[in-house]
């Protein structure tokens with residue numbers, strides 16, 4: 001699924017004034033591509049991801065997914081669209097401890113009124129190397145394992161686009177590498193992946209890096225290497 005963000009302006013209301021965050025951002029993520037979003041703290045990365053995934057409405061601009069303008073969808077249509085087409089992975093995993101691993105993975109399907117197929121759930125858990133953990137509580141898993149469960153949950157509904165907000169932020173180097181390898185393979189299987197990260201090594205697994213500064217897209221890097229990403233970030237932070 002091709003994501004096209006067109007001239008997004010967005011902010012937050014604080015008291016009686018609107019604080020601007022994104023000041024006209026346009027970007028393209030083609031089908032099957034893996035895009036990273038980087039930038040100094042507070043530059044608007046998470047806000048961009050929220051707008052791109054319909055979690056937050058921009059004050060102007062459009063978000064087109066294969067030509068569908070999701071900013072024009074309302075209420076239930078937007079919820080349904082998000083449940084059918086999108087997968088989400090967050091830094092904090094957000095697994096429910098009252099459910100076991102299998103039930104956590106199946107939750108998005110149940111929320112969408114779909115009947116989970118245990119074979120498919122186990123297949124998803126197998127992809128992230130956790131098939132034998134299906135009956136466990138998330139509390140019995142390490143951080144890296146929890147994040148892999150969250151990825152299985154993100155892809156169980158066969159989304160066409162996956163959004164990840166600092167998916168490796170809470171992980172050690174080995175677990176992070178594992179999670180990045182899985183995200184890379186999700187993109188290689190034809191889904192679009194968009195990831196916010198602070199880590200140049202993580203960004204280097206993607207096809208393209210978008211650099212935000214103060215709510216504007218200031219640079220892009222294709223076929224990134226960790227050192228090229230790190231040097232652009234250093235430039236951005238010293239310019240801020």
Ligand SMILES: Nc1ncnc2c1ncn2[C@@H]1O[C@H](COP(=O)(O)OP(=O)(O)OP(=O)(O)O)[C@@H](O)[C@H]1O
Pocket residue numbers: 012013014019021039040041042043044045046047048
């Ligand atoms: N819910 C909110 N209400 C008000 N202001 C917010 C809210 N969320 C974010 N902001 C503000 O919007 C700006 C951009 O935040 P955002 O989380 O998009 O930045 P970021 O680049 O992802 O930052 P970080 O790297 O620190 O996570 C910040 O100044 C932040 O304080």
